[in-house]
Amino acid sequence: MTRKFTKEALYEVTNDLLIQHGYAGLHFGLIAERLEITRGALYKYFKNKDELIIDLMIYEMDKFLQDLKVIRQYKHFNQQLEYLLDIIFKYSRIHQNLSIVYQIPTTKHVNEKVKQLEIRHHDMYAYLNAFIELGREEKRIHTEFPDHLILGFIFQTVNIPNQTNLPEKQWKTLIMNFLSQGMQADL
Amino acid sequence: MTRKFTKEALYEVTNDLLIQHGYAGLHFGLIAERLEITRGALYKYFKNKDELIIDLMIYEMDKFLQDLKVIRQYKHFNQQLEYLLDIIFKYSRIHQNLSIVYQIPTTKHVNEKVKQLEIRHHDMYAYLNAFIELGREEKRIHTEFPDHLILGFIFQTVNIPNQTNLPEKQWKTLIMNFLSQGMQADL
DNA sequence: ACCTAAAGTTACACTTGTGTTACTTTATAA
DNA sequence: TTATAAAGTAACACAAGTGTAACTTTAGGT
Numbered sequence: 557m558t559r560k561f562t563k564e565a566l567y568e569v570t571n572d573l574l575i576q577h578g579y580a581g582l583h584f585g586l587i588a589e590r591l592e593i594t595r596g597a598l599y600k601y602f603k604n605k606d607e608l609i610i611d612l613m614i615y616e617m618d619k620f621l622q623d624l625k626v627i628r629q630y631k632h633f634n635q636q637l638e639y640l641l642d643i644i645f646k647y648s649r650i651h652q653n654l655s656i657v658y659q660i661p662t663t664k665h666v667n668e669k670v671k672q673l674e675i676r677h678h679d680m681y682a683y684l685n686a687f688i689e690l691g692r693e694e695k696r697i698h699t700e701f702p703d704h705l706i707l708g709f710i711f712q713t714v715n716i717p718n719q720t721n722l723p724e725k726q727w728k729t730l731i732m733n734f735l736s737q738g739m740q741a742d743l
Numbered sequence: 744m745t746r747k748f749t750k751e752a753l754y755e756v757t758n759d760l761l762i763q764h765g766y767a768g769l770h771f772g773l774i775a776e777r778l779e780i781t782r783g784a785l786y787k788y789f790k791n792k793d794e795l796i797i798d799l800m801i802y803e804m805d806k807f808l809q810d811l812k813v814i815r816q817y818k819h820f821n822q823q824l825e826y827l828l829d830i831i832f833k834y835s836r837i838h839q840n841l842s843i844v845y846q847i848p849t850t851k852h853v854n855e856k857v858k859q860l861e862i863r864h865h866d867m868y869a870y871l872n873a874f875i876e877l878g879r880e881e882k883r884i885h886t887e888f889p890d891h892l893i894l895g896f897i898f899q900t901v902n903i904p905n906q907t908n909l910p911e912k913q914w915k916t917l918i919m920n921f922l923s924q925g926m927q928a929d930l
Numbered sequence: 931a932c933c934t935a936a937a938g939t940t941a942c943a944c945t946t947g948t949g950t951t952a953c954t955t956t957a958t959a960a
Numbered sequence: 961t962t963a964t965a966a967a968g969t970a971a972c973a974c975a976a977g978t979g980t981a982a983c984t985t986t987a988g989g990t
Contacts, residue, residue, distance in 0.1 A: 557937040557986045577846065581767030583977060597938050599979070659764065691926070698920070698928045705917055706926055708903030715902070716895030730892055733885075738925035739878070739893055741885045744956045744967040770947060784968050786949065 561591045567612050571649045574609070579656040582609075606660050610669040613657060616650035617676040623647075624683050633691040637735070640687065640710065641728055648714040696736075709735060748778045754799050758836045761796070766843040769796075793847050797856040800844060803837035804863040810834075811870050820878040824922070827874065827897065828915055835901040883923075896922060 569590045573582050582605060588595045602608040623643045630636045644651060657673065660666065684707055691697040697706060713731050722730070756777045760769050769792060775782045789795040810830045817823045831838060844860065847853065871894055878884040884893060900918050909917070 557935090557984095559937065578765035578767050578843075580765050580769075581846070584979095585977065593937095594939055595978090596940075596980090600937070604978080656765075659768070695928045697926050698924075701917060701921065701926060702907055702909075704906045705903065705921065709896075709900075709921060709926070712899040712902055713896075715899055716892065719891045720889055722889075730888060734888065734892065734896060734925065736925045736927055737885075738921065738923045738927075739884050739888060739896070740923055740925075741882045744965090746967065771949095772947065780967095781969055782948090783950090783970075787967070791949080 560593050560597075563615075565591065566608075567615060570608060570612050571616075571653060574653045574656065575649060579609070579659040603665075606666045607669065609660065610657070610666050610673060613650065613654065614669065614673050614676065616647060617673065617680070620647045620650060621676060621679055621683075624680065627683060627687060633687075633694045633696045634736075636687050636690065637710075638728075638732060641713070641732060644711060644714055645724070645728065651711060651714050747780050747784070750802075752778065753795075754802060757795060757799050758803075758840065761840045761843065762836060766796070766846040790852075793853045794856065796847065797844070797853050797860060800837065800841065801856065801860050801863065803834060804860065804867070807834045807837060808863060808866055808870075811867065814870060814874060820874075820881045820883045821923075823874050823877065824897075825915075825919060828900070828919060831898060831901055832911070832915065838898060838901050 566587070569587055570582070573586055573590070577586070584595045584598050584605060587608075588598060598608070602611070620643065623646070624640075627636050627639055630639055657670070660670070662670075685703065688697065688703045688706060691706075692699070713735070716731075718724075718727050753774070756774055757769070760773050760777070764773070771782045771785050771792060774795075775785060785795070789798070807830065810833070811827075814823050814826055817826055844857070847857070849857075872890065875884065875890045875893060878893075879886070900922070903918075905911075905914050
């Protein structure tokens with residue numbers, strides 16, 4: 557019998573439903589309905605929703621990391637920042653959903669997979685720290701700011717709603733300028 | 744019979760549980776357990792969790808607005824910004840939880856209360872728009888940035904985790920500096 | 931053609947949360 | 961002192977999600 561849904565479609569749907577309903581509000585019934593299959597089919601592939609969610613995060617993190625490692629090809633900090641913003645926006649859903657991992661009860665035999673996710677998280681920080689270090693070397697980052705504050709500001713930008721629906725390119729330019737110079741008017 | 748819990752304690756617990764478990768994960772059993780009462784007691788005051796959540800949001804918004812209106816007493820934009828950051832941090836939980844209102848099904852006869860909440864949201868923007876306008880008049884805001892981008896950056900700051908546990912005052916100063924001048928080093 | 935194994939469905943027992951009602955407790959005011 | 965009403969509890973029927981196992985479907989190899 558041929559499969560009625562692809563892994564990509566499943567992850568797509570799950571990501572959307574996670575954003576809409578949150579961790580506790582997501583359940584196999586919802587996912588099955590969207591994929592036009594029945595709940596039971598999902599249990600052929602995943603023990604429970606926690607396993608599905610972690611698999612999804614690992615999958616998206618792997619794709620993100622593949623893109624992120626390319627950042628080293630850019631020589632200058634500002635180029636790297638622009639590229640980082642590009643891929644953060646490209647993978648905005650995973651960055652909106654990553655924090656829900658902490659809502660998964662640790663008593664659900666997914667600990668092994670959570671560890672795998674943490675490895676990727678750790679790998680991500682290796683790239684990000686190198687990125688920040690370059691910025692400091694190029695004297696583009698004020699010394700008073702700790703790394704995690706800079707990264708916090710950058711990653712939170714995906715949660716700022718583009719209310720006036722500016723074209724994505726223009727929106728990113730504004731974000732980039734704000735991050736570099738703040739709200740201040742020209743000097 | 745004397746009450747076993749105050750409104751303040753109930754809202755305190757509900758706010759915490761909302762942050763921990765999200766909208767779908769919150770239920771009367773959890774709240775009752777924390778307050779050391781039984782579920783049934785809560786139904787004496789609220790038809791369901793949606794009503795409780797909206798009442799909570801209205802209550803917190805009212806307190807926030809009372810503080811926010813004082814912003815007009817500060818003459819200069821930078822003073823207003825500092826004050827705004829103070830109260831956003833003071834009411835950080837409500838700003839972390841406000842967005843979950845959109846997860847409440849609109850078919851649960853809480854529409855009247857949702858409207859009341861929207862009124863307060865609207866009032867809030869009246870103050871915020873005046874604040875931004877002052878910033879533009881004082882030429883502290885670059886003209887290229889739309890209002891909602893500035894406000895988005897300001898309100899997202901509550902979600903940046905203070906990982907190194909810097910003292911609150913120092914953290915706020917850094918946030919303030921970043922918002923004003925961006926990450927850039929001294930000019 | 932037909933066998934088989936992967937894919938999917940259906941039905942069932944179980945668990946957890948909901949909302950209501952009848953009941954119990956207790957401070958207080960007549 | 962005792963009546964009462966507000967506060968809280970306990971128990972019930974119901975609704976919704978979970979996980980499993982027996983069953984059905986069907987593409988593809990022989």
